[in-house]
Amino acid sequence: MIRFALLLAVAFLTSSASLLMAQESSVRPGINRAYENPQFDQWVHTFERPGREIYDRRQSIVNATGLEPGMVVADIGAGTGLFTLLFAPRVEPEGRVIAVDISQVFIDNIMRRARAVGADNVQGVLGTATDASLPPASIDLAFVCDTYHHFEYPQKMLASLHRALRPGGSMIVIDFRRIPGFSSPWVMQHVRAGKSTVVREVETAGFQMLGEESFLLGNYFLRFKKP
Numbered sequence: 770m771i772r773f774a775l776l777l778a779v780a781f782l783t784s785s786a787s788l789l790m791a792q793e794s795s796v797r798p799g800i801n802r803a804y805e806n807p808q809f810d811q812w813v814h815t816f817e818r819p820g821r822e823i824y825d826r827r828q829s830i831v832n833a834t835g836l837e838p839g840m841v842v843a844d845i846g847a848g849t850g851l852f853t854l855l856f857a858p859r860v861e862p863e864g865r866v867i868a869v870d871i872s873q874v875f876i877d878n879i880m881r882r883a884r885a886v887g888a889d890n891v892q893g894v895l896g897t898a899t900d901a902s903l904p905p906a907s908i909d910l911a912f913v914c915d916t917y918h919h920f921e922y923p924q925k926m927l928a929s930l931h932r933a934l935r936p937g938g939s940m941i942v943i944d945f946r947r948i949p950g951f952s953s954p955w956v957m958q959h960v961r962a963g964k965s966t967v968v969r970e971v972e973t974a975g976f977q978m979l980g981e982e983s984f985l986l987g988n989y990f991l992r993f994k995k996p
């Protein structure tokens with residue numbers, strides 16, 4: 770009996786420790802190394818080039834967000850500001866776009882681009898790998914495009930986005946389809962998890978899945994809600 774109780778205690782401690790480790794350690798060390806000291810113009814050529822599905826279908830993506838004047842949208846992992854700059858006129862005059870990234874170089878250049886086109890409703894926020902650094906209940910939409918697979922600490926990032934959303938607010942996740950035999954070797958190696966894993970992780974973080982858009986081929990477009 771005592772031996773059984775001891776075994777149970779050891780099993781409990783081991784599973785708690787592994788849960789804690791899972792939350793504390795990066796799920797993909799090094800995935801953001803290329804953004805540590807980015808050459809901005811080079812990334813503009815990479816993210817804003819014909820042939821990239823996200824870029825080619827950017828107007829359809831913006832339309833599908835459902836953004837309206839007055840809304841506050843956070844572009845999580847805003848990169849070069851491709852979507853930040855498209856969102857800005859959609860939500861003006863009262864609404865705002867918050868460009869969140871872990872790279873100060875990206876944030877500085879997005880702000881420079883926003884000023885150049887007179888988009889004065891854009892704000893840049895330097896986040897961390899674990900936190901979007903947004904005030905609680907401050908945004909209507911978290912837009913996560915080609916960035917979920919760059920989250921090294923997905924549970925912590927999801928918790929911070931859940932906190933930042935107003936009740937009833939939504940989150941859109943666009944990311945690469947990762948399907949053996951369909952996806953390129955680069956995607957299979959670069960992207961940690963496929964759609965079903967992502968849905969499970971996001972639902973575990975307290976989001977409710979609302980649906981999916983089907984107009985993208987190499988990527989999926991998922992819509993979630995903070996209940």
Ligand SMILES: C[S@@+](CC[C@H](N)C(=O)[O-])C[C@H]1O[C@@H](n2cnc3c(N)ncnc32)[C@H](O)[C@@H]1O
Nearest residue numbers: 804816846847848851870871898914915916919
């Ligand atoms: C592949 S880029 C996508 C850029 C942009 N969303 C697009 O689709 O053009 C991924 C971006 O996510 C940023 N990033 C990675 N982890 C992040 C995190 N935890 N929070 C915010 N941004 C993050 C990177 O610095 C990079 O700018």
